Amino acid sequence: MAMDPDVTEPTAxxxxxxxxxxxxxxxxxxxxxxxxxxxxxxxxxAEDLVQEAFVRVAGRFRHLRVxxxxxxxxxxTIVNLSTSQLRRAKLERAYAVRHATEPSVVAEPGDPAVRDxxxxxxxxxxxxxxxxxxxxxxxxxxxxxxxEILRCSPGALNQLVVRGMATLREQIGDSER
Amino acid sequence: MNDLNDDLLEMFRRRExxxxxxxxxxTQLVARTRRREWRSAGIxxxxxxxxxxxxxxxxxxxxxxxxxxxxxxxxxxTTTVSGITITYPERWFAEDPVTLGIEPSLDGxxxxxxxxxxxxxxxxxxxxxxxxPTMADVxxxxxxxxxxxxxxxxxxxxxxxxxxxxxxxAGFGGDAGCYPGWSGMRAAWTAAGRSFEARLGFSPExxxxxxxxxxxxxASMSFVPGSVAEGESVTLGSGSAAGDTWTLIATRDAxxxxxxxxxxxxGYGSSVDANPTVPSVGVSVxxxxxxxxxxxxxxxxRSVVLDAGGKVLGDFALFPIPAGWGDAQFAVIPLPxxxxxxxxxxxxxxxxxxxxxxxxxxxxxxxxxxxxxxxxELPWTNEGGTTTSTGxxxxxxWNTQVLFYLDGVRLxxxxxxxxxxxxQLDDPVVRPLDSDGFDALVLVLTDTSVDHVSITSExxxxxxxxxxxxxDGGEARLWVxxxxxxxxxxxxxxxxxxGDVRWP
Numbered sequence: 086m087a088m089d090p091d092v093t094e095p096t097a098x099x100x101x102x103x104x105x106x107x108x109x110x111x112x113x114x115x116x117x118x119x120x121x122x123x124x125x126x127x128x129x130x131a132e133d134l135v136q137e138a139f140v141r142v143a144g145r146f147r148h149l150r151v152x153x154x155x156x157x158x159x160x161x162t163i164v165n166l167s168t169s170q171l172r173r174a175k176l177e178r179a180y181a182v183r184h185a186t187e188p189s190v191v192a193e194p195g196d197p198a199v200r201d202x203x204x205x206x207x208x209x210x211x212x213x214x215x216x217x218x219x220x221x222x223x224x225x226x227x228x229x230x231x232x233e234i235l236r237c238s239p240g241a242l243n244q245l246v247v248r249g250m251a252t253l254r255e256q257i258g259d260s261e262r
Numbered sequence: 263m264n265d266l267n268d269d270l271l272e273m274f275r276r277r278e279x280x281x282x283x284x285x286x287x288x289t290q291l292v293a294r295t296r297r298r299e300w301r302s303a304g305i306x307x308x309x310x311x312x313x314x315x316x317x318x319x320x321x322x323x324x325x326x327x328x329x330x331x332x333x334x335x336x337x338x339x340t341t342t343v344s345g346i347t348i349t350y351p352e353r354w355f356a357e358d359p360v361t362l363g364i365e366p367s368l369d370g371x372x373x374x375x376x377x378x379x380x381x382x383x384x385x386x387x388x389x390x391x392x393x394x395p396t397m398a399d400v401x402x403x404x405x406x407x408x409x410x411x412x413x414x415x416x417x418x419x420x421x422x423x424x425x426x427x428x429x430x431x432a433g434f435g436g437d438a439g440c441y442p443g444w445s446g447m448r449a450a451w452t453a454a455g456r457s458f459e460a461r462l463g464f465s466p467e468x469x470x471x472x473x474x475x476x477x478x479x480x481a482s483m484s485f486v487p488g489s490v491a492e493g494e495s496v497t498l499g500s501g502s503a504a505g506d507t508w509t510l511i512a513t514r515d516a517x518x519x520x521x522x523x524x525x526x527x528x529g530y531g532s533s534v535d536a537n538p539t540v541p542s543v544g545v546s547v548x549x550x551x552x553x554x555x556x557x558x559x560x561x562x563x564r565s566v567v568l569d570a571g572g573k574v575l576g577d578f579a580l581f582p583i584p585a586g587w588g589d590a591q592f593a594v595i596p597l598p599x600x601x602x603x604x605x606x607x608x609x610x611x612x613x614x615x616x617x618x619x620x621x622x623x624x625x626x627x628x629x630x631x632x633x634x635x636x637x638x639e640l641p642w643t644n645e646g647g648t649t650t651s652t653g654x655x656x657x658x659x660w661n662t663q664v665l666f667y668l669d670g671v672r673l674x675x676x677x678x679x680x681x682x683x684x685x686q687l688d689d690p691v692v693r694p695l696d697s698d699g700f701d702a703l704v705l706v707l708t709d710t711s712v713d714h715v716s717i718t719s720e721x722x723x724x725x726x727x728x729x730x731x732x733x734d735g736g737e738a739r740l741w742v743x744x745x746x747x748x749x750x751x752x753x754x755x756x757x758x759x760x761g762d763v764r765w766p
Contacts, residue, residue: 211711
């Protein structure tokens with residue numbers, strides 16, 4: 086994952102931005118898309134989510150105290166959006182509308198999405214539990230870093246992971262693990 | 263690391279290949295990003311001017327006189343930027359925002375609205391152009407004008423033919439921290455088949471000469487046809503509801519016709535059949551308290567009526583898409599409060615041209631007591647942004663209030679209020695109900711996926727929830743569990759162990 090795991094709060098006045106929007110996008114979009122995909126389980130929705138996050142963060146770039154931490158801001162915004170009212174109220178609507186006018190992406194029987202039981206189980210989890218698992222296992226962030234992104238205590242973060250993992254075990258019928 | 267962990271890691275690795283990476287940002291994304299930058303009251307732009315002036319002042323103090331002095335207007339010059347010809351003091355700067363990097367020109371693609379002209383007294387390219395003017399020691403007397411090209415307006419304020427008068431604009435008042443005392447003016451118009459909006463800002467110390475020069479420059483503008491954006495955009499209409507303004511925009515490009523409904527904080531839209539054969543109605547939630555029914559219908563509908571439980575609302579404006587695009591027409595119906603109703607489509611004789619469409623809406627989302635009870639939800643009210651639930655347990659009245667999300671929760675027990683601040687998700691807070699230390703309330707904030715919270719000890723006590731927010735404004739549920747006596751038990755979320763809790 087190319088994104089910097091450090092999530093840094095603003096601490097000092099921002100210098101003028103030097104990175105072009107295009108450069109920022111090219112540098113950060115791959116990792117951001119994968120994170121959003123793992124959080125949403127849907128490529129189109131992930132793209133919508135990353136675009137929204139990118140607009141939010143890049144639109145405030147001049148006001149970021151630590152522009153070098155753009156990727157960290159972006160990651161936090163993606164996670165927040167994936168669990169926020171905005172995603173439910175806006176992105177899902179946009180997604181639904183778009184899918185009402187475009188061919189739907191439906192998993193075919195041979196699609197790995199159908200075969201991948203664990204993938205499906207992950208996306209039945211509550212959003213914050215899923216986010217906690219993705220941040221800890223895929224992003225390989227520390228408890229503290231993951232908790233900061235999810236705006237909760239490390240203890241609560243652990244609870245989310247524990248509950249999520251317990252559900253995954255149940256879902257895939259692997260309670261002996 | 264156990265097997266499930268390994269399986270997860272392997273799955274993540276496998277799934278990484280599902281997602282490709284675009285080589286460049288979508289055009290629409292770039293445009294939205296730039297618009298978002300601009301929406302912050304022209305902060306970046308205004309700040310650019312002001313901080314540049316600081317740089318210039320600094321140069322001057324080093325004996326390198328450069329740039330205009332406040333009030334030093336001098337002779338004028340004329341230039342054309344983005345199809346706008348403007349006459350302005352020759353020491354000032356009339357710039358294309360694309361050149362300055364304020365607006366994108368990604369492969370030549372631009373979408374409306376987009377900034378097309380900036381007029382500043384000082385060079386916006388100088389070092390230190392970005393920042394808040396009050397945070398930097400900038401010289402006084404700054405002022406600026408920006409011009410934005412907007413979707414072509416066929417009705418409303420922006421459809422007025424150039425020249426138009428400037429009107430007072432309070433946009434800088436919302437950013438008193440960076441623009442203390444700044445005054446603003448704005449105008450919107452259409453000329454040469456293009457629509458524009460200009461915003462002018464004046465610091466309190468701006469000289470009369472500079473002010474007059476900026477106003478003269480505004481009045482000097484003339485325009486040539488040819489939008490800077492590809493495709494075509496038309497503002498079909500605008501209106502207000504729930505204290506916010508909405509704008510209905512139609513766009514046409516190679517993929518067809520689409521519409522968007524925009525407010526300052528939200529946007530919603532879809533592609534549309536430019537020649538519909540039957541009407542359709544959709545309800546859009548545009549923000550706090552704003553719900554709009556968007557009606558799309560064939561051209562033979564002459565009026566639209568909302569029959570809401572016997573209360574008939576009508577006289578809604580019809581917005582046809584431009585001739586040549588198709589014959590679809592729109593109506594936008596503000597929906598007050600909550601209710602159900604039917605949208606009726608009348609022909610020229612006042613008869614039903616098409617069968618009615620049933621719609622329902624619920625602006626407040628406030629549940630009735632019966633509805634609340636059915637879903638473990640506390641009855642609650644919302645006034646002024648504060649959500650309140652009340653209850654009585656063990657003979658003592660309690661009251662929980664969810665304040666603005668950064669302020670958290672206020673709990674009042676027997677008339678004594680305590681601000682609990684922003685609660686951490688899943689971390690319970692316990693407060694005794696009486697001074698003897700018996701009976702308690704347990705409050706816990708969860709995400710909205712949690713549908714049942716209980717505490718199990720020698721008995722089981724079930725919680726009820728009210729809408730709440732996380733510390734960053736995300737949606738959450740605040741659960742209140744009334745527990746008797748004193749003791750300790752297990753907190754369960756949807757039947758799953760969350761942790762231990764003691765009370766009081």
